[in-house]
Amino acid sequence: MRKGKSLIVTVLLALSVILLVGCGNQSKAADDDTIVVGSQGSDLDIWEHIAKSSQAKKLGLNIKTKEITDGAQLNSATSQGQVDVNAFQSWSYYKAYNKQNPKGKLAALGTTYLEPLGIYSKKYKSVEDIPDGTTIAIANNPANTSRGLLLLQAAGLITLKKDFGALDNTKDITSNPKNLKFKEIDDTTGPRVLNDVPVVLISNTVALESGLHVLTDSIYHEKIDQSTKENVNILATADKNKNNANYKKLVKLYHNKKIQEYIKKKYYGTKIEVNKPLTYLENK
Incomplete structure (x- = not known):
């Protein structure tokens, strides 16, 4: 009888371990589905709004924002995977960072806006x-x-x-x-x-x-023309993630009509939307 009880206890313990491991994997999977967008200043405010929007839910995107106020640190965090995508930098800043950090390069996902000087x-x-x-x-x-x-x-x-x-x-x-x-x-x-x-x-x-x-x-x-294209802002990610389908959806989400209406109203039209292919920036 004691042997029978011991066997039952052993089986129950084994099942508990399996269930705990399973729950742990499910939790990790949920975390993996969350896109961490690193940003700062007004861009952070915009992405906090986007993260809560119905437009994000319709695209099946679970977005979490993270504030890092230093640009170089934000790019480094993106390269190392602490941040999935960042939203703060111009095309020229991005190019300069990649040049200075050849072993931790980033990849541009798409254009967002020009904020005129x-x-x-x-x-x-x-x-x-x-x-x-x-x-x-x-x-x-x-x-x-x-x-x-x-x-x-x-x-x-x-x-x-x-x-x-x-x-x-x-x-x-x-x-x-x-x-x-x-x-x-x-x-x-x-x-x-x-x-x-x-x-x-x-x-x-x-x-x-x-x-x-x-x-x-x-x-x-x-103005938005060839002379200012270096100052157009972009979304960027680690080079290894450049083909991530969900990350690319963030570009589409940013340019959603309702999202743009919010940005235009909040910032009085000073964040001028630039919805162009990356070739616009790449071509000289």
Whole structure:
């Protein structure tokens, strides 16, 4: 009788272990179905909205957001698999990161938007009004310095060398007919500097946080064309995941009509949708 009881206990213990293992595998499978989207700032807010949306549910996507405020760390986390897809960077930032990290490359999944960089002034109403010798404040980090100079060239204020690149700076100006002077600043301080410097270049995210609207308050801003395609934002993932079907669905989800209506209303039309194939960015 005791042997019979021992056998029953042994069988029950074995079944318990099997059930626990099975539950553990089911839990892991559920986790595997969750797409972790890493982001920051207003992009994080957008993806938190998207994660809760009925549009995400219709596509069968279970999205969880993760905030990482440093761009390089966010890309590294994506490369290492702590984040599945990230939403924060421009095409030029992505290319620079891949160049600097050949063993941890990322792959672009698709385009999202262009957030125009603007030229602001409390003193002048147009770029034509800017007089000789004017000081212009530009960002002191390489990517935004070059972007700002390209904008000044588009506005007709300066000319840059023909092969001007993402890491070039004021030394690469070939023509400066108005003898403009440049003051490098932390780009998050742009709105405050606007009280002391006659002309300031301010990114849209920083402008919005200060109550400025790039499409109406700037005296000149970026347009969507070949000269600004390097500044188009993308969704990115680890290179090994570039063909993941669910990750690619995130691009389609971002461009959903209802999602775009929400983004346009919340950010006053300043996150301009760019729904183009990656070849648009890849082709020179």
